[in-house]
Amino acid sequence: MTTLLESRYRAVLRLLPAYYRREREEEMVEVYLWDVDRDTQEQSRPTVGEVASIAALAVRTRLGAAGAPRRYALLGAAVRHFALFAVLLQAAAAVVDRALEVTWAGTHGWDMFLSGFTGRGAGLGGVNVAQWVLPLLWTGGWFALFRERRGLARVCVLVAALPTLWPVVAPLVTDAVPPDPAYATASLVLAWLSAFGVCAAFHRDAPAVVLPAGTPGLWHLACCVVMGASVVLVPTSADAVWAPATGFLACALGWLLWRARSSGQGGAGTLALAFLGLLVLALRVAALVPWLDVSVPGVVVAGLVGQAVAVALLTVALAVVGGRDLAAR
Incomplete structure (x- = not known):
């Protein structure tokens, strides 16, 4: 009984x-x-x-543990690819943003740069320092995954995602102006889905992380160069999402090129990139809407709208190609 x-x-x-x-x-x-x-x-x-x-x-068993059926293995592969791409995107964006900020301060004076960390009390000063430093841990999480330091990678990405909570919390504890709800939500969802993807999919039974070509350092450097160049070459349209969206476009095009040369392999990775594209598109649109109510040159708005259209089209292409690859296999 x-x-x-x-x-x-x-x-x-x-x-x-x-x-x-x-x-x-x-x-x-x-x-x-x-x-x-x-x-x-x-x-x-x-x-x-x-x-x-x-x-x-x-x-673990639903995300590709040893002996799992094909659908669970594919789900685990897709979540791991999504987490890798999303972490890389945010790691490169954080490095580029801070590198350009320090470069600007070095040529125009450090007073404005330092004013963000001083004169606001120890509490807010510490928060601002954390907001500036912690996103750099996306890079630590990226390299930790390839060194098979998965516990360290989880800690890095969870801590790196924390700054996305502050814009939501700040109006409750300070006199800060509430953020745009759509943009704050899109940023928070992207960061925390990335972090949870790392924590869930890179379990102890997951396979080792392997890139289709190159090394982790080369991927990170290439993404930083593409993002940095996009800001330097088009400074008038370079808002907070311009560089990450450009990085996504470059990664997605590179992935599709590799997929074409590898005879249709990588369906899970292609669908993962399509899902990341949806999140980047949501972030792009959320950041674009406020520009429509501001008097700015039409070429600036056209550039932002063009980037949003490019992300949308490439996301659809990734979804179609990824779905066909999985169906064919």
């Missing part, structure tokens, strides 16, 4: 995918009930630690 505790364990184990339950459920229930007498089983329930452990296992 099934006891109450056994029923509760089986209910929690339903978090696991069916293929894993078929192979391991009876064994797991037996282990959980091994040293618990029957009277206690009628009055107990799984501990918080056990539930958390099963939930973590459910994530």
Whole structure:
């Protein structure tokens, strides 16, 4: 006769995918009930630690653990590709933004640059320093993944994503002006989906990270060069999203070129880039809308609208190509 505790364990184990339950459920229930007498089983329930452990296992088994069916392996590959591309995009954007800011300060004077960190009290000064420094940890997370330091990578990306929360929290604790809701939400969603993707998909059973060509340093440098050049060459249209959107366009075009030369491989990566394109497009549109209410030269608005159209078209192309690749395989 099934006891109450056994029923509760089986209910929690339903978090696991069916293929894993078929192979391991009876064994797991037996282990959980091994040293618990029957009277206690009628009055107990799984501990918080056990539930958390099963939930973590459910994530691993659904994102490409060893022996997982094809659909789970593809899902895990897609989430890992998305996390890699998104981390690279934000890592390069953070480096380029700060490099250009320091370069500008070095040629025009440091007073304006330093005023952002001084004269506002120790608390706000510390927050501003954190806002400037912490996004650089996207780069640390990128390289940690390729060094198989996955725990370090998780810490880096989670901390790097923290600054996206401040614009939402600041109006509640200071006299700061509330941010544009659409832009703040899009930035927060991109950062935290990237961080959660790293935490969930790069588990201990996940395969080693391999790039289709080149090295992690070369990818990072190339992305920084493309983003930096886009700002330097078109400074009038270079708002906060211009460089990341340009970086996405370059990465997506490069990926499609590699896919064409590799006979249609990389369907999961192509779909992952398409999903990232949706997030970049949302960020691009959210940053573009305020420009429409400001008196600026038409060429500036045209450049921003053109970039949004390019991101949208390339995202659709990625989705179509990725879907065909998976269907063909």
